[in-house]
Amino acid sequence: MQHLLVEALEVAPEAVTLVSREPLGAGSVSGFDVAADRGGGDSGDPLRYYVDTSRQGTQQETGLVLGDLNAPEARIWLHPADPHLPALAAIAFHDAAASLLARCGVTDASAPTFIAYRPGRRAVLRVDAPDRPIWVKVVRPSRIERIISTHVACEQEGLPVPAVLGWSPDGVILFENAVGTPAAEVLWDPDDLVTQVDELRTRIASVETPHKLRGVADRLDWYADGLSHRDDAAQVARLARGALADTENQVREQVTHGDLHFGQLFLSDDGTGEHSRISGLLDVDTMGIGDPAEDPAAFIAHATVSAMLTPPEARERVWSLVEIALSRWGSERVRALFAIHMLGHALAAVDRDEEVMSRMLLRNAQVVLSGGQPSDEQR
Template sequence: MHAPPAPPEADMLRDALELAPDARVRPLSREPLGSGSVTGLEVTDPRGTAEPGTRTTGVTYFVDTSRRAVERETGFATGPSEAPDARVWLHPADPHLPALAPVAFADAASVLLARLGLAQSGPPVFVAYRPGRRGVVRVPTATGDAWIKVLPPSRIAQIVGIHSAFAHAGIPLPAIHGWSQDGLLVLAPAAGAPVAEALGDAEALLDEVDALRRRIAAVAVTHEARTGLKRRLDWYASRLGEYDAAFGALERRVRAAWREAAPTTVIHGDLHFGQLFQDDDGRLTGVIDVDTAGIGVPADDTAAFLAHAVASAVLTPAPRDGQVWALARAALRRWDDEAGRAQGFRARAATHLLGHALGAAEMREDERAAALLRAAASVIDQPAGTLGAT
């Protein structure tokens, strides 16, 4: 694999900030958003910009070409106000997530939690951030961690409704401490221990996962799941082709194995073992991150589970990686049945792996990216027993 030319957003940012010619602009991430993309860029410019007092050394900016409307700009934008051609903001001032910047600071988080009867006992920690989509902040409190999810205001009511529907169906989700229309959702910790910390018998875990999937299928929601996997395949393919000259052959294999399938049931939308919690006997006691749940293709959940297991196995050092590869092989054997093949299970899993590979390539982790592309190729048409074999 090789590094492609700097993305055009880097030049856009240089012009917008009037950076010195020798300023360093390092790409951090790039992913689709709306009708365009959002690109994270780290700026290092010891001499500053033409704007007096502007601090640009080792800070992260985002360049957004999604053309999505926001209630208020938090940086600056070009083009029409209702759908700017591009906008630039300094993290964490994400205009799509107006509640993100306030909760990123300890005092604001403390005030928010105090209103919910929670006493903060430590500084907030960013756990996850997808620009324009969501942020997750963990805050220690006197009674355990509070998890603050920051979401687009337009989605918060639906997500609270999903939590209510899942809870009504008896699916164990973390309790909601509170939420607000500006996009804040404050959750209690999930019950039990993370499955990822103690992977046990693979078949027993998959039995539990299938039981959970059956319960999710009975949840009373009517909107579509937010997976968008086919659209993401197009995005991953366009970007990976810039990194790997041989990628075209793999892309053709993925597309040949893809099967369109009508949504048939309620799915989680992003199901993997990192979302699951269990008791000492290996019984599932909790599931998190149901924001994407809705009516969708069942293979989207099984494919996400398989791909996450493979990506985790690639990252896990020996000898523990053997357990994770065993789970991935068991998942491939179990769900590569007639129904899975009709829904393009393998191609959907490979698509997820292309996304993982692109993330690694964007971070210049060439060895991991290459390993993930090899795994994606193996998932497409190799026997389950060869998955992860060297």
């Protein structure tokens, strides 16, 4: 896809750097930084462009389109003009965000700051009101009713989701801050946290929703294709496919979060970790009826990557979380889905030219598929 951008912008290939890649629709969307040459030797911050081969239609195009407008072979846009998220370009700037916040009774807020962005899917921005932070989520307009109805269903079940301040049909939702402190910033006991997550999963399963969950298994082929040059990745993909096929008849679908990990959790903080309780749950957007192995696999995969990246002085506690979670939840199917998550993380590492990390991730996938415990070379 880099060649499409090079040709469209008429720039030298060395001016374009891949920064992200992920599946979308029938293809993918990739982000590239393009070196900005403003003349006179003044090279400013790079510009971020996205190349989208999803073949998905949009309400209005915001950049260059190649092929049929209803199902383009590719489209290119300059961030933040994401055609799938028509409200993003406006809400990213202070005046539009301030107007929306004012309609919800919030005034004197700061300019929006990007916190997270998944091109073609969603963006999260933060604005600071005088007394608290407020979170702005921008999604596809077609998903707004599902997300709001899911939040209502979670509230009715007593789940600790952030309060919705307001929303608009063009795909913008305003959230209050979650109650408590992000789990990554709180002391917690690994065994107790896994027990609490089990209790949370039971409560999630009681939420009433008609929506279906799209699980990580749907991305297996895309991840494998992206790593087709790696024999270790091919082995992981083959073993994961076999394990999923062997356990397909064991699946009893239930309502599942879809991306449950401790980065989605807020905890009450007593300063010791002994009595910290889950007080906030984020990102219930994708919650739906699906494979109950999805959430434990996502939780263990996220914890494994976190353990690999955690400073040495705090690493053992995170590895303990991985070990306890895998010992409680590590069915053959959970291990297979874990391995698919590792393929995704490995592909991202390859895109960042992190060869050692990609190799460690794939090694851990193989170990877990074989019934073992993941680890790192520094442990």
